[in-house]
Amino acid sequence: MSRADLRFFGSELGMVFRRRRNLALLVILACVPLLISIAVKASGHDAPGGSIFGGITDNGLFAALAGFLVLTPLFLPLMISVVAGDSIAGEASSGTLRYLLAIPAGRSRLLAIKFAAIVTWCLACALVIALSGLLAGLVFFPSGELTLLSGRVVSYGDGVVRLLLVLLYVTASVVTVGAIGLFVSTMTEAPIAAMAATLTLTIVSQVADAVPQLGRIHGWLPSHYWLQWVDLFRDPIITSRVGTGLLVALGYVLFFTALAWARFGGKDITA
């Protein structure tokens, strides 16, 4: 990236992170691990260890994992769909796309900058979940040593490192939604339609993943490995399925960004 590209990227990040709708979504996202912590605290049950929700009363760090567990299937894809679906279609619907291209921003360059901003947004969302869970956990529950899902006890620092890996894995998982959204966004001038279509695709993937008769294709679905980060909270870490999940994510990202590039590169901008 040259300095000019960095400047454009900075401007794009400003568009994403200063937008009130997106900030409101981040606030809602941050509330979820907090609400989980309050609910667990208020219920007063001491659930047995060895599960994510059960671990919360043992160690607050599990509040962040519980956040990832409930948010990854639907709300997180929704947040990514909103920003990714808006990326090109939003500029097209406001007419600003024609002025960006007449600057000239460059079609491939614009697409690359938009995708970089989407990836940053994915990372920010995962970071908000992790931080909110971590902080809520520290406030309401013990911190200290924690028992992993496989039963082994590790230090809090070790747990935080594992949480960081989970955060990165979740980011990589939902970047697939971002890539799909970027592609869909090049197909329409209606940002809402792009958002809805992207979210629909992720739901279809999860529905297909829940039908046992479709077992043969499960491994190929983008959402199949999304919760595989639980393996990172075992000892020793089971890397095989996490690795497969990352490969599947990479495959989808390459496929859909290439489609977006092919589509956008030759598209007539008539909006």
Add this chain to the structure above:
Amino acid sequence: MVAAIASEGLTKRFGSLNAVDGIDLAVPAGSVYGFLGPNGSGKTTTIRVLLGLVFATSGSHVLLGTSTQRALPKVGALVEGPAFHPYLSGTANLLRLDAADRTADASTARARVGSALERVGLTAAAGKRYRAYSLGMRQRLGIAAALLRPRELLMLDEPTNGLDPQGTREVRSLIAALAGEGVTVFLSSHLLSEVEQLCSDVGVMSAGRLVWQGALADLRAQQEPYVRVETVQPAEARQVLESVGLAGVEAADGHVRARLGEARPEDVVAALVRGGVGVRGFAVERASLEEQFVALTGEGFDVSG
């Protein structure tokens, strides 16, 4: 002369519709080129092709002697009305556009945005959100965006659209001033008075074709002069005019018109007087640009197919 814009057989087909049909544009460098045509005649599509927004079906074009992508940093454009982010201020919107330009100098961005806003008279509203702008202010911001950097070519699509008379005058004098600095201006308009006032050259589009192109003076010179006689005796006047050999005589209530042709006006007046026609007024006129426009495009301002 070097051409600021040159195209050969430029064609854009949308489905079965030839929106732009084999046009050969030649916009001389340093000219103010009026791009005329009824709504739907292919003006905006042509501009979009020239700016690289839409890909030509066939034919080629050159901007400032080079390809579109290389020329664009030296081209300021206003296409189909202004478009900005509604929740950003005028300044923020221009900074956003400038940030997208890989050849722009970031360190001078604020100063350039400030002077562009000043040039279009928007300094006082620079911090206001775009959504609070009036139509005229939006149009001015669009022109300011085209002036963010020193340009060699400005492509302005209906630049005075939505402006009040005062704003229209300001924008026209701004265009004249820019042309005076040597900037080539490609001005799409359907306001013939604007074109007459500003342009040195014109191109006339009709149904996707470029039906006339050249110096405005040449277009005006093409038009034959005609005489107009005001009289209460139109029938007698018609007889006299026909007898001295004028063609295309049309009599109406209170006046008669005829093409002057090779005749001398003073001879026509003398013949009328000798013929006993009471002449209340006599004038040699040329068709207005509007009449020529209608003659070229075969229509007025109706939307064409």
